[in-house]
Amino acid sequence: MSVTSQDVRSWIERYAAVVAENREYLTRLDQAIGDGDHGTNMNRGMQAAVGKIEGLDDADPGSLLKTVGMALISTVGGAGGPLYGTLFLQMGTVVTGKAEIAPDDWAAALEAAVKGVQARGKAEPGDKTMIDALIPARDAFSGALGEGASLDDALRRSADAAEAGMEQTTPLVARKGRASYLGERSAGHQDPGATSSYLLLRAAADSLGGPAGSQ
């Protein structure tokens, strides 16, 4: 089983819907340790992304992902725009020209996404950023494939790892982004970027594989 253009569309649309539902939740998390705009910004970006891919009927998965990345870069602003934009651009670049994304390609795409986000944002694990959700998700996905898991199963384990990574940001002291200005006071709050990254990977598990994907 692999990921088709239609699957990518479902993923993006599902993530846009999840971000819209969680707009206030993300903003509340960001108000605690940032500047209170993460939900608003991501919602504006994902609505724009959904609009951009609507017209691209014959696009392959790589083109769709790159279109989403460019839409986010030009509409989100803040740190989220370049970071999520880079994530999608890198994933799209890895699968350029492929009609479908095989599980190994997805692993490579996640790898490139993490590398790109780290190059742009210069965050390390434990800095209390989206990297703390993305790296466990990448590792869990590759690990699951290595154990012979199905795409569905690997995506679910990847989302579960992202969720655990997100939860583990709560006690951390932020070292990147605006939350870092709080110092010790940033501890005790879940990171909004790790949260939106977890939601992205959960949306992938729900729309690309498993029973939810066939709905």
Added chain:
Amino acid sequence: MKKLINKTDDVVRESLEGIAAAHPDLVRVSYEPYYIVRADAPKQGKVGIVSGGGSGHEPMHGGFVGMGMLDAACPGEVFTSPTPDQMLEATKAVNGGAGVLHIVKNYTGDVMNFEMAAELARGEGAEVEAVVIDDDVAVQDSLYTAGRRGVGTTVLAEKICGAAAEEGQSLQQVAELCRKVNANGRSMGMALTSCIVPAAGTPTFELGDDEMEIGIGIHGEPGRERRKLAPAADIVETLTVAVVEDIPFEQGDQVLAFVNGMGGTPLIELYIVYNELRKLLDGRGITIARNLIGPYITSLEMAGTSITLLRLDDELTRLWDAPVKTPALRWGA
């Protein structure tokens, strides 16, 4: 939330329309994507200067577009960095063949978006230099933070670099000058009240009636500590000592003293702040050679102030005094 707005989604656009309507002799406004540009851009043979950042800090940056200061400013959503496509288009619009300087405040989003824009602009053949301003002494531990924030010195750098570009200095010279201003400028701010981002609708942080936040950032990010409210003399001493001892400023130094209002503090209080600052600097043998007092880098309706000191030499003083004609700063022209 009580604000003089129509719809939260329209705040930035309608404010830009107001600027365009008010100052057609000085600036033009692009809406797709958003940027404010000098009415006579591009100036052939002159280095273009572009800045930008989230909206909500007016008059910075759009109010500083005009002769002797910025060539273009890119406004983001309120407190949100603008996007690379805005910066790219603004860069192209002001490039008169002598290259373009990006003046960037050290905030994670601003830095990343300007980096992407500079990469894109260089890819299209433009010569681009970027200087990041990081003058906020409230952020102490740079190893474990995103580094010092860019605040009040940004306004001074935009004025001084704008004058140098107007004189015909090269891109390398203007960039070097900008780094010099950043190296000699230090700031620290404080808040008496929070601010409300229109799209959020609720205060960014809670502050008790008898509390203040020392070392506040311009988006309401907390600084060094929360304290009980104190008289102006004590507050100014706290800010001034932190600023003076950072570089440090020393006896015999000539400085530009910039007392900034955060948006909700009236000028009568800013002059009280200036008076206290003057006494403190007098006591340390530091001479205020130039001053700037008023709300120039604001944080929506936040009440509070920031103090910026810039160590002057003959070159910086001359460029500060040079003519400027923008919506928010004008003299000699």
